[in-house]
Amino acid sequence: MEWVNAVVQGTLLGGLYALFAAGLSLIFGVMRLVNIAHGDLIVLAAYLGLTTTIALGVDPLLTLVVVVPLMALIGYLLQRFVLNQTLGDDILPPLLVTFGISVIIQNALLEVYSADPQNMDAGALENAGINLGSFAIGVLPLLTFIIAVAVIAALQWTFYRTALGRAFRATSDNQEIAQIMGLNKAHVFALAMALALGVTAIAGVLLGIRTSFDPSIGGGRLIFGFEAVIIGGLGNLWGTLIGGIILGVAQTVGAAINPGWQILAGHLAFLIVLAIRPNGLFPRISG
Amino acid sequence: MLEPILNISGLDAHYGDFQALYGLDLHVDEGEVLAIIGANGAGKTTLLRSIAGLMRNGDEQVRYRGRPIGGLRADQIALSGITLVPEGRQLFPSLSVEENLVIGGRVKRSGPWFLNAIYELFPILAERRHQAATSLSGGQQQMVAIGRALMANPDLILFDEISLGLAPIIIKDIYDALPGIVSSGMSAVIVEQDIAKALSVSARVYCLQEGRVSLEGASETVSREDISRAYFGVA
Numbered sequence: 001m002e003w004v005n006a007v008v009q010g011t012l013l014g015g016l017y018a019l020f021a022a023g024l025s026l027i028f029g030v031m032r033l034v035n036i037a038h039g040d041l042i043v044l045a046a047y048l049g050l051t052t053t054i055a056l057g058v059d060p061l062l063t064l065v066v067v068v069p070l071m072a073l074i075g076y077l078l079q080r081f082v083l084n085q086t087l088g089d090d091i092l093p094p095l096l097v098t099f100g101i102s103v104i105i106q107n108a109l110l111e112v113y114s115a116d117p118q119n120m121d122a123g124a125l126e127n128a129g130i131n132l133g134s135f136a137i138g139v140l141p142l143l144t145f146i147i148a149v150a151v152i153a154a155l156q157w158t159f160y161r162t163a164l165g166r167a168f169r170a171t172s173d174n175q176e177i178a179q180i181m182g183l184n185k186a187h188v189f190a191l192a193m194a195l196a197l198g199v200t201a202i203a204g205v206l207l208g209i210r211t212s213f214d215p216s217i218g219g220g221r222l223i224f225g226f227e228a229v230i231i232g233g234l235g236n237l238w239g240t241l242i243g244g245i246i247l248g249v250a251q252t253v254g255a256a257i258n259p260g261w262q263i264l265a266g267h268l269a270f271l272i273v274l275a276i277r278p279n280g281l282f283p284r285i286s287g
Numbered sequence: 288m289l290e291p292i293l294n295i296s297g298l299d300a301h302y303g304d305f306q307a308l309y310g311l312d313l314h315v316d317e318g319e320v321l322a323i324i325g326a327n328g329a330g331k332t333t334l335l336r337s338i339a340g341l342m343r344n345g346d347e348q349v350r351y352r353g354r355p356i357g358g359l360r361a362d363q364i365a366l367s368g369i370t371l372v373p374e375g376r377q378l379f380p381s382l383s384v385e386e387n388l389v390i391g392g393r394v395k396r397s398g399p400w401f402l403n404a405i406y407e408l409f410p411i412l413a414e415r416r417h418q419a420a421t422s423l424s425g426g427q428q429q430m431v432a433i434g435r436a437l438m439a440n441p442d443l444i445l446f447d448e449i450s451l452g453l454a455p456i457i458i459k460d461i462y463d464a465l466p467g468i469v470s471s472g473m474s475a476v477i478v479e480q481d482i483a484k485a486l487s488v489s490a491r492v493y494c495l496q497e498g499r500v501s502l503e504g505a506s507e508t509v510s511r512e513d514i515s516r517a518y519f520g521v522a
Contacts, residue, residue, distance in 0.1 A: 061432060163393065170390050171383040176341055177377045179361035182394035182439070 005135040006256040007249050012230075014248030016210065017143030018241040019203035020221050021228035022152060023196035029235040030168045030192040031087060035273055036098040039222030040105040041197060046072050046213050047113055050120055058119040060209045068201040071088025075150055075197030080190040087189070102218065109215035118211040126209065143208050152241045158195070159237070193268040211219065233280030242281065246273070292317045292443055292474050293338065293369075294350040298357075300333050300342055300498075307333040309498045315443065319466075320475045322489035322506060324482050326518060329495040331478040332374055335445045336478075339371040340364035351443070359391075366394050368442040372449060376432040378420040386417040387431050391438030398440025398473050405434040408464055426457030433461070437468065446477045450484060462488060482514060496520055 020042060027033050035041075045067055052063040078101075086093040128139040161164040171178040171188045179185060207213060207221070224247060232243030247266050254265020273281065291314035300308040308330045314423035315321050324333050325378035336342045338349060340361035349357040356364055370391075378387050388405055409430040415423055420431055429449055436444055448460040456482070465488055469475050486492060486506045494502035494517035502509065502517030 017339050166386055166390055167383065167393075168378045173379040173381050174377055176361070177373060177379070178390075179341070180339055180365055180373070181435070182362050183364035183390075184360065184362045 001134040002256060003253070006252045008135070008137060009141070010249030012141035012145045012248070012253035013252060014241075014245030015141070016203065016206060016244070017224050017228045017247050018148045018244030019144070019151060019199065019206065020225035021232075021240045021244055022148075022155060022237065023200040024225045025229045025235070025240045026155060026196045026234075027192055028198070028229070030172045031189050032091070032172075033083065033087065033094050034091070034098070036095060036222065037102040037105060037218075038098075038225055039198050039218035039220065040102045040241070041071070041074075041218075042204040042207060042221045042225075043213060043215060043218040044105055044109065045197075045201040046120070046208030047109055047118070047223075048201075049205040049208050050113075050118055053120055060122045060205060061125075064202060064205055067205055068198045071201035071204075072194040072198040074121035075193040075195075076190045077199075078197075079193035080186060084186050084189055084195070088104045106215050108219060113215065113216055115216070117214045118208075119212040120205075120208045122209045133241065140147050140210060146212070147202060147206065148241065148244070150244060152204060152237050155199070155240075164191065174228075210283050224266070227266065229278050231270060231273045233277075235281035236280075236285040239280060239282035239284075290353060291315055292352060293476075293479045294353075295334075295338070296348060296350075297335060298334070298344060298348040300330070300337050300344055302333075303333050307498050308337070309496075311498070311500060313353065313493055313500065315474050315476060316463060316491075318469075318472050318474055319491065320469055320477065321373070322492040323478045324480075324486035324492060324518070325475060325495035325501075328497075330498040331495055333498075334495070335371060335447050335476065335478060338364075338445060339369060341371075345405070364487055365439065366396075366438075368396060370428060370436045370441040371437045371445045372432050372444075372447060374434045374447040376425075376428045378428055378431055378435070380419065380421045382422050383417050384412055384423065384431055387420045388412075388438050391435035392440075393490050394439045396440040400437040400440050402438070406436060408437075409434060410469065420435055426460070428451050429453060429457070429461060432476075433468075441473065443474045443476070446479075448473065448478055448480060450481055451457050452481065458484070482518075502511075 024035060024038050027035055047061055048067045049063040050072060051059050052066045079090050083094060083097065105218045125140055129136040130139065159168060167188050170181065171183055171185050175185050228243035228247050229240055231246050232239030246269055250269035251262045251266040255262035293315040295311060296314040297305065298308050298311040311334065323331050333342065337344055340359055344357050346355045346358035351367060351369060382390065388402060411427055412430055412434060415427065420428065423431065447460060462484060477485055477489060489506045492504060492506045492509060493500055494514060496517060502513055
């Protein structure tokens with residue numbers, strides 16, 4: 001039963017990783033931008049959630065009403081006025097600039113909030129569980145997983161069923177011809193980043209409720225997000241969910257064998273997939 | 288006399304250090320079909336890209352309905368009523384046939400062209416509407432590319448080498464559809480390698496040679512000798 005428990009817990013954890021990864025997957029899919037600051041933006045969202053709960057005295061989950069639009073706005077402005085200038089034939093400038101943004105966010109958070117670990121108090125939700133006989137699942141991880149599936153489904157729907165998604169796909173396919181169709185690519189890309197950071201906001205707030213956080217943990221979240229994207233295959237949102245689950249299960253199973261192996265087992269699963277299927281399990285676009 | 292819908296004066300265009308157009312002068316009259324011919328590298332595609340805003344040159348070098356547009360972005364020019372059927376079709380591979388057409392209509396200008404009108408013009412596209420655009424044959428893809436441009440209900444449509452790589456029978460079908468397209472008063476610029484085709488559908492013709500206009504005249508009256516001189520630069 002210990003193994004079933006590990007797999008179930010890992011699957012639920014995978015929902016959180018899929019949320020880390022969905023924003024990365026989206027912006028890479030639309031504009032081939034690799035966002036090194038993604039992990040720090042997740043942490044920024046957690047801090048914005050923390051500030052909102054304290055300022056307004058509301059439940060952490062309710063802060064999403066504030067944090068999601070705020071992060072989306074940050075995303076729009078960041079893309080429109082900074083990152084669009086870095087896009088071109090050379091992939092190096094966006095990497096360098098987002099790396100710089102990563103450093104700036106970390107230091108700004110350190111300056112404002114200090115290096116002390118913080119936590120958002122969600123009250124009874126944090127410890128509530130559902131008993132399944134020999135083991136129990138937490139309500140919060142279950143809720144996170146359900147939100148992750150809903151977010152991926154909503155992104156998928158947006159991408160393939162709406163005018164906005166059509167604009168994303170067309171601009172991604174051929175920027176020049178998309179312009180000829182009257183699409184301003186600077187605006188389209190900024191909307192994509194807004195959507196991606198809206199999802200990142202959800203990931204950050206859920207992370208902040210689940211565990212304690214400090215300004216330095218962004219890099220680790222970035223790695224988990226990257227690994228989920230790569231395992232699932234570039235440009236495939238459902239693949240990203242599967243990638244997150246594989247990563248989560250590998251980590252919890254690794255931890256069940258030896259508590260010290262949790263992170264290592266996740267990386268090993270990633271490396272095995274990379275060795276066997278360099279394009280991931282369900283690639284839609286070639287890297 | 289009516290003011291031309293498009294007036295180009297002294298247009299210079301560069302790719303880095305390479306100059307592709309040298310002080311080009313050209314105009315398109317309201318409702319006319321204009322042909323542009325010339326050898327490879329004469330600057331035909333560069334000219335169309337400059338009009339469509341994919342290359343931005345001096346603001347005053349391109350005027351559309353009297354308004355300088357040379358410095359505008361392509362999407363701004365699209366909204367003002369100019370559209371391009373690009374060389375090589377360049378459909379969006381991630382989009383279905385119908386989505387390719389619908390995205391052409393997102394500039395939301397009013398006019399005779401909407402989805403069903405395109406399907407009446409090219410019935411085969413209605414059958415294939417849910418397929419990936421790139422799964423069609425070359426001729427059908429060209430129909431999608433033309434339909435996509437028409438969906439914008441442009442006042443000026445630019446055709447870049449629409450017969451390139453297509454079978455003669457398909458080329459005939461597509462050119463047969465042209466009079467119906469421009470009969471609504473739309474102005475058109477046709478860049479074409481097939482000189483006979485270009486002359487047969489147009490009222491006026493320009494020949495470009497090495498980035499300059501080497502011949503301008505009425506399509507009916509230009510002689511073969513004039514054209515070959517203008518084309519190759521030899522007597």
